[in-house]
Amino acid sequence: MKVGILYYSKTGHTLAAAKAIAEGIKQEGSQVDIINANTLEIAILKIYDGIIFGSPCWGGCITNNGVATPITKALNKLEKNSLKDKIAGVYTIYAIKGGEKTNKTLVNVIAKKGCKKIMEGPIVKAGAVLSIGKGSSISDQDIQLLKHFGQSFVK
Numbered sequence: 001m002k003v004g005i006l007y008y009s010k011t012g013h014t015l016a017a018a019k020a021i022a023e024g025i026k027q028e029g030s031q032v033d034i035i036n037a038n039t040l041e042i043a044i045l046k047i048y049d050g051i052i053f054g055s056p057c058w059g060g061c062i063t064n065n066g067v068a069t070p071i072t073k074a075l076n077k078l079e080k081n082s083l084k085d086k087i088a089g090v091y092t093i094y095a096i097k098g099g100e101k102t103n104k105t106l107v108n109v110i111a112k113k114g115c116k117k118i119m120e121g122p123i124v125k126a127g128a129v130l131s132i133g134k135g136s137s138i139s140d141q142d143i144q145l146l147k148h149f150g151q152s153f154v155k
């Protein structure tokens with residue numbers, strides 16, 4: 001299985017999570033690429049059997065959305081049913097509160113792109129309020145959780 005992890009990360013935590021998920025995927029013998037949403041060439045997504053979307057929580061505790069703008073922009077580029085026959089996954093990094101909202105929004109938006117299955121991945125705490133500075137790193141325990149998500153995604 002070939003997997004793409006599409007992420008956006010301002011202070012590095014969502015990228016660190018992508019790397020942990022990628023490690024789990026590779027441990028199972030699958031291939032993985034980590035793709036920055038800001039440099040996404042939409043056509044490349046065709047080559048993947050599975051795509052995992054990773055977003056930091058942006059305003060999840062105060063808005064009805066919670067997804068970081070660069071991820072929303074990437075999702076807006078994906079036409080309806082463009083993920084047909086693919087498996088999709090989501091995960092979220094949040095600092096204080098609202099990560100569930102982000103993950104749910106990702107699931108709801110991706111469901112409209114026609115994928116055959118969506119796996120809701122971890123909602124992990126790291127970083128600082130409004131990403132002012134780097135804040136705390138992802139705990140070792142959550143790194144294991146993310147690796148495990150990568151493994152189960154390709155099983």
Ligand SMILES: Cc1cc2nc3c(=O)[nH]c(=O)nc-3n(C[C@H](O)[C@H](O)[C@H](O)COP(=O)(O)O)c2cc1C
Binds near residue numbers: 099127
């Ligand atoms: C514009 C903006 C809005 C944010 N809103 C929230 C929020 O509602 N709840 C929360 O827990 N963290 C919020 N954060 C903090 C990030 O989710 C957190 O710092 C995360 O670890 C950043 O991930 P990154 O290092 O991959 O950018 C916000 C950050 C930014 C920049």
